[in-house]
Amino acid sequence: MADRKIISFENIKVACKNCSLATLCLPMGLAPEDVERLDAIVKRNRPLHRGDHLFRQDDSFHNLFVVKTGSVKTYAPSEDGGEQVLGFHLPGEIIGLDAILNNRHGCSAKVLETSAVCELPFDRLEDLAANVPSLQHQLYRLMSKEIADETHMLMLLGKKNAEERLAAFLLSLSNRFKRRGFSSTDFYLSMSRHEIGSYLGLAVETVSRLFTRFQDEGLVRVERKHIQIIDREGLESLVAGQRNHRDQQQAPS
Amino acid sequence: MADRKIISFENIKVACKNCSLATLCLPMGLAPEDVERLDAIVKRNRPLHRGDHLFRQDDSFHNLFVVKTGSVKTYAPSEDGGEQVLGFHLPGEIIGLDAILNNRHGCSAKVLETSAVCELPFDRLEDLAANVPSLQHQLYRLMSKEIADETHMLMLLGKKNAEERLAAFLLSLSNRFKRRGFSSTDFYLSMSRHEIGSYLGLAVETVSRLFTRFQDEGLVRVERKHIQIIDREGLESLVAGQRNHRDQQQAPS
């Protein structure tokens, strides 16, 4: 644990070329000299702490952010102080792409735990991309991925029931942890039940009940924030909609 | 009516520089000579008819598509022949951006009525964008808009009830028609009740009931596909969640 912390803090300072996330982040597919040019515009800040904001809704847009370690949530604040959670972001994931349109952030971003975050001035990134085709392409790919991911989420919210949503959520986290070199079967949630519910369009109580039910059914072991995936296939067949009847509907012509 | 048709068909052939959509499509903000370069790579096809596909899920990706006249739906087919509608696309809107990631279309696209569609070979567009900064920026903006729009839809599906969803849908169409020079208060739906329901995550019957209720409450006039917005403000206050209680929830910390 102490070891992990030290490694994390060293990571904060490392340039893209030495960063373990290079294969899923912006540098993916870039030639070494182009990575250096990218490195030159990346700002690396001190670690942020739980509750710190990367930006708030309506802030003017200057930088994209990439999570390096830790996790971040994006959310839409509502007048009455409520929050609709829009996404959870793990290391290597880019935040802020929706702000290019109006040069203004459409949502807020807050770190969920002590996290390191890289900052990329978008205007300089855009200039660099114009001169580095592989970077330009990678930017398009990352934006495309954001669109595809959100489309996937639309399907989840549009036609899946509570149980399918939570199962899909757990599997998504599992897969993302795996790609980042963490265990895919044993991890800690950095977000609250309430935040999970908000993200999945469910009440806290429903999330809580589902966790206990999944545990009773032997799909997972849950101990507050600590999750162990016991029966991955079971979860997958839930997502596939084994019990989903709305699926059968047709939307003809 | 005959007049409208003739105008539509003339539109099909016009180059970007003469196209009435130039202010909301790719050419927005481009210098005239750059619009000509863009024109050079745009393919303009014969009109498509109801039910024709632009592409199907898993097709390999070569072109982006822009609706010129008519309307198109994107949807995710499911094994059993069902469809989950992902979006409805009006003139000036780009389709296919989610396919850049894997060079493969993640959904299918089908025209809802006789429509004209422009085709843009993405690799040539990418090359051109690298040499025309304003085009590159416009491409980023359009992708950003796609992300922002989907985020908006996530909020709709995540925390709005049936009535709020349908009201938001009608207002969205109204606004989009207005920007395109059509009436914002009197229009025809090119999609079925079933497709609306699929898009909004509701059963057909719920959509149908809501239409009659909205009409009874004097918000709209509905006559099958013909919609007239009577009380725009009433619809807006519905969307704002006048009756929505889930809104009051907090997602603390």
Add this chain to the structure above:
DNA sequence: CGAGTAGTTGACGATTGTCAAGATGGGTGG
């Protein structure tokens, strides 16, 4: 150690989906 927040569990009700039957209208063929 105490207070407040997060999580769990139970009881209940409302919204919305499901099933079924009927109405409407557009399209086609005689």
Add this chain to the structure above:
DNA sequence: CCACCCATCTTGACAATCGTCAACTACTCG
């Protein structure tokens, strides 16, 4: 040109999922 047919839409009755309210437990953090 009319009539029939089939898909779409509407309406009603019922049921189930999931949200709401409430009480209680268990952490976490000063």
